[in-house]
Amino acid sequence: MAGVSESRVSGRGCYAPETMLVGIDTWWYDVSSTRTLGGSCTQMPDMELIGNQHFVPKPVPGAVGAVKRANVSAELFTIPTDDGKFIVYAPLRRAAFVANGALVDFIVRLRETGIVDEVADPGGLVTDFLRNLEIVDGGEEPRPITEFSGDPEPTAVTLFLTTACNLRCTYCYAAAGDTPARFMSLDVAKRGIDFVAANARRKGLPEIEITYHGGGEPTVHWKVMTESLQYAREVASRLGLGVKAYSATNGVMNDSQICWIIQNLNGLSVSFDGLPSAHDKHRLTVLGQGSSAQVERSLRRFDEAGFPYGIRVTVTADQIASLSDSIRHICSNFNAQRVQVEPAYQLGRWDDAASSETEGFIAAFRAAVLVAAEYGRSLFYSAARVGALTNHFCGITQDSFALSPDGGVSACYEVFSGDNPLSASFFYGRPTGFAGYEFNLPVLNNLRRQAVQHRAFCSGCFAKWSCAGDCYHKSLTVNGSGEFAGSDRCHITRELTKDQILAKIAGSGGLFWHEGALGQSGVSAGKEVLS
Numbered sequence: 107m108a109g110v111s112e113s114r115v116s117g118r119g120c121y122a123p124e125t126m127l128v129g130i131d132t133w134w135y136d137v138s139s140t141r142t143l144g145g146s147c148t149q150m151p152d153m154e155l156i157g158n159q160h161f162v163p164k165p166v167p168g169a170v171g172a173v174k175r176a177n178v179s180a181e182l183f184t185i186p187t188d189d190g191k192f193i194v195y196a197p198l199r200r201a202a203f204v205a206n207g208a209l210v211d212f213i214v215r216l217r218e219t220g221i222v223d224e225v226a227d228p229g230g231l232v233t234d235f236l237r238n239l240e241i242v243d244g245g246e247e248p249r250p251i252t253e254f255s256g257d258p259e260p261t262a263v264t265l266f267l268t269t270a271c272n273l274r275c276t277y278c279y280a281a282a283g284d285t286p287a288r289f290m291s292l293d294v295a296k297r298g299i300d301f302v303a304a305n306a307r308r309k310g311l312p313e314i315e316i317t318y319h320g321g322g323e324p325t326v327h328w329k330v331m332t333e334s335l336q337y338a339r340e341v342a343s344r345l346g347l348g349v350k351a352y353s354a355t356n357g358v359m360n361d362s363q364i365c366w367i368i369q370n371l372n373g374l375s376v377s378f379d380g381l382p383s384a385h386d387k388h389r390l391t392v393l394g395q396g397s398s399a400q401v402e403r404s405l406r407r408f409d410e411a412g413f414p415y416g417i418r419v420t421v422t423a424d425q426i427a428s429l430s431d432s433i434r435h436i437c438s439n440f441n442a443q444r445v446q447v448e449p450a451y452q453l454g455r456w457d458d459a460a461s462s463e464t465e466g467f468i469a470a471f472r473a474a475v476l477v478a479a480e481y482g483r484s485l486f487y488s489a490a491r492v493g494a495l496t497n498h499f500c501g502i503t504q505d506s507f508a509l510s511p512d513g514g515v516s517a518c519y520e521v522f523s524g525d526n527p528l529s530a531s532f533f534y535g536r537p538t539g540f541a542g543y544e545f546n547l548p549v550l551n552n553l554r555r556q557a558v559q560h561r562a563f564c565s566g567c568f569a570k571w572s573c574a575g576d577c578y579h580k581s582l583t584v585n586g587s588g589e590f591a592g593s594d595r596c597h598i599t600r601e602l603t604k605d606q607i608l609a610k611i612a613g614s615g616g617l618f619w620h621e622g623a624l625g626q627s628g629v630s631a632g633k634e635v636l637s
């Protein structure tokens with residue numbers, strides 16, 4: 107951020123005139139002069155919600171015309187830094203700056219009274235600054251909420267083709283290979299495709315989407331994978347629709363499969379842990395050998411063809427220390443468009459393993475972000491996505507439509523079979539008659555209620571409109587079916603979100619960040635989470 111400091115005075119080209127810099131040392135701060143990265147914890151008790159939407163100033167008897175009024179018009183949060191300052195964050199205005207306690211107090215008084223403290227702000231510069239960020243007198247804040255009701259009408263289908271897998275990863279959430287292998291029939295796939303195609307036609311949409319996902323490795327059930335996509339194309343063509351197709355994969359596949367994927371899919375999410383030593387320790391073949399050479403071969407083929415794919419890195423506790431080296435290995439060897447890094451999920455075969463949802467993970471992620479930046483890349487952690495305002499973490503709150511091998515309808519990528527312990531919470535439909543599905547609306551409506559605006563625990567969290575309540579499956583495994591009470595991921599999410607806010611401020615010139623409210627079209631669908 108050194109360059110930011112120099113550009114602060116000379117060329118911001120933004121709101122604050124040079125004269126305002128006089129007050130900066132005592133009012134607000136250039137981010138490049140603070141040491142907030144790697145700072146102290148921002149657990150809930152440290153955070154304070156300092157504003158509410160649509161605050162109406164109280165009338166002050168006898169003061170009409172004698173005072174300056176201003177309306178705090180943003181939902182505001184303060185986030186303490188480790189050097190006694192505060193990030194003031196207005197998520198729905200996509201605005202933030204770093205302030206001292208006096209400025210926070212000034213805003214609190216303004217919110218409570220609606221009257222500008224002219225002793226504290228004699229020239230009105232501070233109030234004008236807040237006004238330019240839409241924190242004051244900014245009008246109504248659009249809330250990034252989309253809601254669903256009635257029977258679902260999906261236009262995208264995810265097919266859990268099989269629970270069989272050609273690998274035996276130590277940390278597999280599905281414990282693939284340890285459970286009876288199930289395979290989807292082509293008829294099950296066809297029914298789902300017919301359903302989403304009819305919905306797309308009725309809604310007047312241009313295309314349907316088909317995604318192949320786990321439980322096991324989709325490419326293991328190759329015949330139904332290829333024939334179902336061919337069928338989707340035929341159906342879509344008859345209805346004047348296009349088809350977009352994606353898959354998750356472990357990347358262990360033969361040449362003809364690689365060619366087919368390049369020619370037929372629009373994108374791929376490949377599980378690959380970076381350094382061969384890291385990958386091969388956990389991602390093993392059925393014969394117990396490392397699989398990195400085969401995955402790297404696939405990635406090179408994709409790169410040669412210019413095929414778009416993302417890499418998903420799973421970090422176990424023992425691999426935290428080598429995360430930076432793994433990211434360097436990925437960035438220096440492969441052209442992945444997106445690199446997602448997540449702590450390993452303590453589920454399936456990894457149920458009893460040491461947690462990697464730790465301070466060590468946060469520190470390693472921060473170091474890895476800097477490595478990725480050397481290559482012009484960024485890293486993605488699913489719950490930290492400042493700027494992507496949404497009330498949905500993933501598809502389960504927005505009628506995600508995924509089919510188990512026997513045709514049941516699940517909302518969750520990790521609940522891919524009716525005998526999963528959490529199937530009662532996520533399976534909300536089943537095939538009926540010769541076509542279509544019957545839906546269990548109480549189950550579906552409970553899933554819809556997991557959107558963040560319904561979560562009491564999340565209501566005071568500064569990350570709520572980007573994290574959007576995190577993974578419900580994780581919540582159920584941590585909290586049971588009771589009220590959500592947070593998880594270790596909350597701390598990771600807040601720390602990494604805080605980093606992103608500071609990076610936004612630094613990238614905007616160092617003093618403040620302000621992109622303005624998003625219209626509904628900018629609301630994230632949460633589809634970036636391909637767990």
Ligand code: SF4
Pocket residue numbers: 489558563564567568569570571573574575576592593595596597599600
């Ligand atoms: S789940 Fe996300 S939004 Fe909710 S409290 Fe945790 S970090 Fe905040």
Ligand code: SF4
Pocket residue numbers: 500501502517518519520521576577578579580635637
């Ligand atoms: S993010 Fe969580 S709730 Fe959403 S699909 Fe994935 S595992 Fe299921």
